[in-house]
Amino acid sequence: MMRFKPIADIYWPNLLTLTHFCLAYLFYNTGVHACGGVTHIEISYRALSGYHDTYGPLSYDTIVRENQDALEAGSVFPDSFYSNFCFDGKFHDVSEDTHWTPFINASINYIIKNYPKPWDQKTLKLVAFIMGIMSHQVADVSWHALGIDQGFLVAMAGTNYHGDFPSAHSDGDLGGDVLNLFQLNLNYSDIIGEWYVPVGDVLNIYQDYYGKEAINKTVVVTCTKLMYLVKIAERVLVKKYFPITAKKSPFIVNELYRYFLGGITDMAAWTQRIWKHLTYALEFGSKDCNMDHNPLFFRCNHTKLTSPSRMKRTFRNNIVYNSAKTIGLSMNDVVVDLHSRGMHLKPASSLKKKLQMFADETLENKENLYTKTPQASGVEYPTAVFTIGIEYAGLGWAYAVADLNKDGNEDVVIGCPGYMDPASQQQTGTAFILFGTDNGLNTSITDITKAADIQIQGPLDSFSSNSCFGSSVAIFDMDQDGKLDIAIGAPSFGSSNLTYNGKVFVYAPVDSKSYSLKAFMDCPDVYCTLGTTLRSEDINSDNYSDLLISSPFAPGGGVQRGMVTAVLSDRKYAGKMDLHLTMSTTILHGTQNYSWFGYSLAIKKISDRNETYIAIGEPNLRKCARTNCSFDPNDVQAIGQVHINSVSGSNIIPGPLILGQQQFQMLGGQLDIGRPFDQATDVIAVASTGQDVKGSVSGVPLDLEQAGSLYLYNLSDPQQPITIFNGDRKFARFGATVKFTDTNRDGVDDLIIGAPLRTDDITEELTGAQQGRVYVWLGGPSFPRGDATSKCGPFYSIEPCPGFKASRELGFKEDLARFGSQFAVLRFRKKTQLLVTAEHSSLKARLAGAIGVFEL
Secondary structure (H helix, E strand, O other), X not given: OOOOOOOOOOOOOOHHHHHHHHHHHHHHHOOOOOOOHHHHXXXXXXXXXXXXXXXXXXXXHHHHHHOHHHHHHHHHHHHOOOOOOOHHHOOHHHHHHOOOHHHHHHHHHHHHHHOOOOOOHHHHHHHHHXXXXXXXXXXXXXXXXXXXXXXXXXHHHHHHOOOOHHHHHHHHHHHHHHHHHHHOOOOOOOOOOOEEEOHHHHHHHHHHHHOOOOOOHHHHHHXXXXXXXXXXXXXXXXXXXXHHHHHHOHHHHHHOOOOOOOOHHHHHHHHHHHHHHHHHHHHHOOOOEEOOOOHHHOEEOOOOOOOOOOOOOOOOOOHHHHHHHHOOOOHHHEEEEEOXXXXXXXXXXXXHHHHHHHHHHHHHHHHHHOOOOOOOOOEEOOOEEEEOOOOOOOOOOEEEEEOOOOOOOOEEEEEEOOOEOOOOOOEOOEEEEEOOXXXXXXXXXXXXXXXXOEEEEOOOOOOOOOOOOOOEEEEEOOOOOOOOEEEEEEOOOOHHHOOOOEEEEEEEEEEOOEXXXXXXXXXXXXXXXXXXXXXXXXXXXXXXXEEEEEEOOOOOOOOOOEEEEEEOOOHHHOOOOXXXXXXXXXXXXOOOOOOOEOOEEEEEEEOOOOEEEEEEEEOOOOEOOOOXXXXXXXXXXXXXXXXXXXXXXXXXEEEXXXXXOOOOOOEEEEEEEEOOOOOOOOEEEEEEOOOOEEEEEOOEEEEEOOOOEEEEEEOOOOOOOOEEEEOOOOOOOOOOEEEEEOOOOOOOOEEEEEEOOOOOOOOOOOOOOOOEEEEEEOOOOOOOOEEOOOOXXXXXXXXXXXXXXXXXXXXXXXXXXXXXXXXXEEEOOOOEEEEEEEOOOOOOOOOOOEEEEEEO
């Protein structure tokens, strides 16, 4: 029997002094090589949404929902033995082995051998715990790109870390936890909620796995107690390090939830998929299963998907354990309730007192630091809000506007890529169509599933599941029959076999209340993600709208260089259905790996000159130090570039380039073309969503890192900007959404700018985060030139002041909502309305999204 001396208690009485010093030091000078505990808990919790898995009287979804103390503990457990704080890291290899399918196989065999059904409560908790471990395994593979290409941290390295994976790895693992704590409401997981760990069963599984005693009860109990303390410490402390994470990696801020391979949405979807293979094996044994070493390729009763060669993690170190030390937590702060097969971990009264003391001291320091930012008095709020009662639905992810039913009022197609089919509980994605009336949209019913006049749902099959159908929408006349067709992008189509080719579906009207599939287009390239962005316009000047498609993650001859292609309308498609379209021979590509050519698109036909312009954003373009543009530490990363092209017939003619200068400027993050000054001057709006801005508070200079800026250039001669608009908060992503449109029907375009990550509180310490804001500048003779958001006057303490300078400032009364993430303008006979998405709104269901309706 192995015996180890218990770890000494960890305790510092002075909480705040060491908190700031130690965490800041650790953040900058150490690395942690595991997708963080908070992130793992978030993934397994999301995977519960819509998860239904029943065998006769046994419901596995009920097991995990009713035993979340075990699920949560299991979601973190595989990392328990990595740290040097756990017996000097002697059991590092045990943690490593717990990350791979053979451990799951040993667990399945152990449960089948020792616990015949019906299962008692302790066995149900054991099953939930193993499902938590499975979630952890699956997430780590996608996050770290273990045995797959282009996982989250690989892309993070390619865009923000000069291609240096270890550096991205170090920052990304803790960074995920930081962002989740700053950007999400995590109330589903109590900071001091109990954990259940089936210690006896786990020790038996390790015994079966190794054929000997490789670890003992003291180690398991002690090191899981440490992980429990770490979870509490992270929940209390780590949120405040958002500015450090955001400054070092715009990628993780922008893509943590949405990145196609290893973003949190994708990892939760894969957890659900693999859970169903795990439960099959628990029911029928593993004889019909491919127990591939890599858990992402674990399949039962299913076509085998073979993984590449085995990969192993690098060593993980101790940053999260130091978090526990910095707030004075000790092993005595955890009560361990041991029984024959497991243990409950719960907070001692001393822990509750320390957390209250820390909260009180933190509040006092905040109050001494700043006074609360005054709220702008002129902010307008929506007259109505469309919502949906489906978690993670993504309502309002994309819009397309046209008069579909030819009644003289514009209608809107609304993308909802996370929509879950109520009957099958499959995430199909959908698009809702709302018809306009003379008096605008009907807002008497605000549940979008009931308010919609038509719903086009994504395909119902396992291959189409989690395809993100509805991520993009566009309206064009594909067959030139005078009836408008609807294109809908599904960029993650093929995710179930890890190809992520993407697909675009085109639907034609059957009658006034229904649409039918007319055509589809796919892409042969792995990770093409076709359909990420769709736009429509008359490209070839034949008076019929065409379809423009961009895929910024497409290979493009390299890795994530990006691609733009088109589908030109043609009478040859008339009367035909179920067409399989091929991509146009005219395909534009980026020229640099991870530059994301096609991330933004703007297309405009200048009717009075019979000219068409296509502007394409490439926001992650680097300024290369080497002539061959391979990665180099001296590269200036993500400066961004915009390509302005004109169209002659079916030929695209390259035109001027606009190039960024500052690292992480991300010039070209969003684009639009319009005429805000008069009816003759064509202007292109170019967003630099990561632009640093010089500001001030009450005259004291303040650097607003990655606040975001918007530049207006003359379309035909974009040498110097005509006007510059700046954001007024750090990391606000000012300019992430941009639109020119004539809202007041005076013949001149107005400008709408969104800042969806804007935080009202300029200190980012006192109240809330990422409420978001939208600004409207009316076009015409008084439209600003030069610096449009400075010279705020003596009565406005913060500069820049876009809210003060704008004609209108729009807000949304919900914390963390990311209001302004998309918008659309609809014109009706008697009014004009603006729809604004709050993509993280939880008004009706967690992170379901919401759409604010404004009168213009």
